[in-house]
Amino acid sequence: MPVPRLNIINESIRNLYYHVPMWFTMILLFTGSFIYSIKYLRGGNLRDDVYASQLTNTGIFFSILGMLSGMEWANYTWGAPWSNDPKQLGTAMSMLIYFAYIILRGGLKDDEKRAKISAVYNIFAYALMIPLLWVLPRMVDSLHPGNGGNPGFNQYDLDSNMRMVFYPAVIGWFLIGLWIATLKIRWGLLKFEKENNFQFEFEKNHNNNA
Amino acid sequence: MKKRIIFNLSLKKTIITMRKASFITTLLILITAIISKAQTANEPEMADTMRSNGKIYVVVLVLATIFAGIIAYLIRIDRKISKLEKNK
Numbered sequence: 055m056p057v058p059r060l061n062i063i064n065e066s067i068r069n070l071y072y073h074v075p076m077w078f079t080m081i082l083l084f085t086g087s088f089i090y091s092i093k094y095l096r097g098g099n100l101r102d103d104v105y106a107s108q109l110t111n112t113g114i115f116f117s118i119l120g121m122l123s124g125m126e127w128a129n130y131t132w133g134a135p136w137s138n139d140p141k142q143l144g145t146a147m148s149m150l151i152y153f154a155y156i157i158l159r160g161g162l163k164d165d166e167k168r169a170k171i172s173a174v175y176n177i178f179a180y181a182l183m184i185p186l187l188w189v190l191p192r193m194v195d196s197l198h199p200g201n202g203g204n205p206g207f208n209q210y211d212l213d214s215n216m217r218m219v220f221y222p223a224v225i226g227w228f229l230i231g232l233w234i235a236t237l238k239i240r241w242g243l244l245k246f247e248k249e250n251n252f253q254f255e256f257e258k259n260h261n262n263n264a
Numbered sequence: 265m266k267k268r269i270i271f272n273l274s275l276k277k278t279i280i281t282m283r284k285a286s287f288i289t290t291l292l293i294l295i296t297a298i299i300s301k302a303q304t305a306n307e308p309e310m311a312d313t314m315r316s317n318g319k320i321y322v323v324v325l326v327l328a329t330i331f332a333g334i335i336a337y338l339i340r341i342d343r344k345i346s347k348l349e350k351n352k
Contacts, residue, residue: 065317065318065319065323066319066322066323072323076330115333119334130319131319234337234341238341241344245348248351
């Protein structure tokens, strides 16, 4: 597939198929987690909490991959892995917010309490991620292609050759992300079931003894 | 007798951890060697490997990173599942 010929970016324009879908997948997974957090708060089913937490974990994994791939690329196009680009800063901030989610969950031992507090935190984290990733970087100039007067692929991709690869790639990465998330959710549900069975048996034995 | 068994067990554990540590150090040495090589090639002019052929190797690097990341993550999930299976 031929790609637009641009200075500085050169062939690394093909990173569009890998770096950008990482963020799309992350946003998809965080959105899923956001929905399940609301569902948990409305219904109080701890299984929804397992869904929300594992979707967030997988989303964080994809954000790390996106950050690494972006820094590797920036090293050869912007000259340094980190140049305080508004998008880099916004992403770093929302990544830190989501890291705090994991730490928060790790710090609370009681199941119900952990589920409730982390669901509320997750909703706030998602609400903060939207302006940090979608609004603020667009209000200032960014080094990213397609921002701040830099040519993006959409200005040069006149015959839509890149779109023909990019959109299927996005769908593929979505599916990979969802698949990994379902693996983690299945593991979480199994663990949840086992712990609750154990608790159930313990209570039964305890009652019998008493 | 019991003490001896415990001692053997702990010896085995330390040997395993030492093996793991040596594996990690070899990996680290390899990575630093690669990075230092890339940096020395970076200094004099633009014609280093990463920038050759229209920076196509940047794409290769990114692909390799993502692939390695996904494999590592899947192996972690695999370990977690086996741990769950063992505790049945």
